[in-house]
């Protein structure tokens with residue numbers, strides 16, 4: 001296999017793919033979270049923002065063209081991320097077939113050990129989230145109106161005895177752990193870490209995990225506690 | 230001291246292994262862990278039993294032969310947590326009277342158990358053969374000070390060269406990954422001018438061989454660094470990643 005084509009087949013190359021696709025998703029999540037906060041500015045402004053996403057780049061670009069470019073980037077990224085995660089995970093399990101009778105972990109924390117489970121949970125959550133707020137599948141969302149995202153958010157979170165809101169909050173806990181290890185880990189994977197920056201990067205990992213997840217969490221919590229209606 | 234030992238016994242690579250219980254009395258606190266096993270083996274031999282097979286050589290922490298997982302930690306854990314050491318440097322004062330000690334071999338697909346506590350670590354040799362050397366012209370040795378090397382680089386190289394290739398990193402890693410070892414071997418040569426020439430081909434070849442041997446990938450947990458008796462740092466893994474990315478941009482393919 002020639003040069004650069006050999007790279008993605010190595011254990012390190014696959015991790016680099018995960019790191020780059022992870023960065024794309026961290027960027028996407030940060031922007032998505034920031035956009036969601038506009039829900040506090042009222043129905044009119046929030047719906048205008050949602051429509052604005054579709055007219056991004058107008059008049060040069062047509063309706064939803066820019067949005068579809070961004071969507072394709074995040075879809076390709078998550079597919080690549082999951083391909084690398086699942087193939088590496090399978091390899092790692094084969095590399096360590098026999099368990100120790102006793103095995104003490106000295107350095108690995110909860111977040112590092114649960115990346116794959118958290119990742120799979122996030123994947124199922126994304127599907128649920130699309131059914132809920134993007135496609136408005138009947139039975140998942142009580143009263144979906146394609147042109148009124150503000151209504152969809154409020155109705156979506158206040159329905160079914162708050163079960164959807166609680167699902168979101170649980171998913172955000174998984175996301176927080178994934179982002180905490182992931183943000184530090186991607187620097188290590190890309191070869192951009194050493195002991196000098198290690199502390200600062202752990203700080204960054206805390207910040208990314210907390211800011212993104214707490215930002216998202218305020219919306220379902222806001223609806224549950226009557227701040228938004 | 231009196232000890233209850235649970236030791237992995239496996240007659241051969243193909244055979245099934247299991248933990249076997251042994252009682253050992255009159256163990257001195259000042260004896261090393263391996264001396265304690267010697268004592269056990271003397272008793273086993275006296276009773277006409279098969280002694281426990283375990284790897285060891287220098288018994289002074291420099292050869293990298295000794296390789297036991299003790300109570301779930303590769304090379305065992307120094308109770309005072311002063312510093313991680315090799316098994317041969319671990320002393321019985323780190324254990325208490327009447328304690329139960331579980332002793333297992335390194336476990337990894339790439340390190341099959343040969344007998345009892347001895348594993349086959351030749352996979353490491355093949356990684357070295359793939360690029361863990363520098364090519365030099367033969368002839369008289371150059372003057373040691375003919376090539377100026379910045380102190381900082383020499384320090385990094387020496388820190389990496391401290392690796393004794395014991396394989397504790399692989400044993401401790403939940404993914405059976407050999408990245409700490411491979412990265413140390415890549416770094417100690419790659420940072421020096423003598424090893425710089427082959428730097429990118431070396432990393433491509435050694436990583437390719439490492440993958441071929443069936444070692445797992447790195448998930449940045451740091452278990453390897455935590456058990457390393459030579460304080461090899463995760464920094465070297467980051468450096469190896471950086472070099473491999475660089476090599477990919479240079480279009481270098483493996484030649485192994």
Ligand code: HEM
Pocket residue numbers: 015016018019020021022023025026029078081082085086088089115116117118119120122123175178179181182183185186187189190446447448449
């Ligand atoms: C919300 C979307 C996601 C984001 C922002 C994200 C982000 C990240 C980042 C930054 C890393 C660190 C990569 C590295 O160290 O090089 C990572 C690792 C990982 N991700 Fe994700 N991820 C997401 C979704 C997923 C999904 C859907 C899966 C499903 C399989 C997954 C599975 C994993 C696994 C198993 C690891 C650990 C890999 C390793 O350490 O070898 N992630 N993620």
Ligand code: FES
Pocket residue numbers: 284285286287288289290291292293294295315316317318
């Ligand atoms: S026997 Fe040589 S390092 Fe332990």
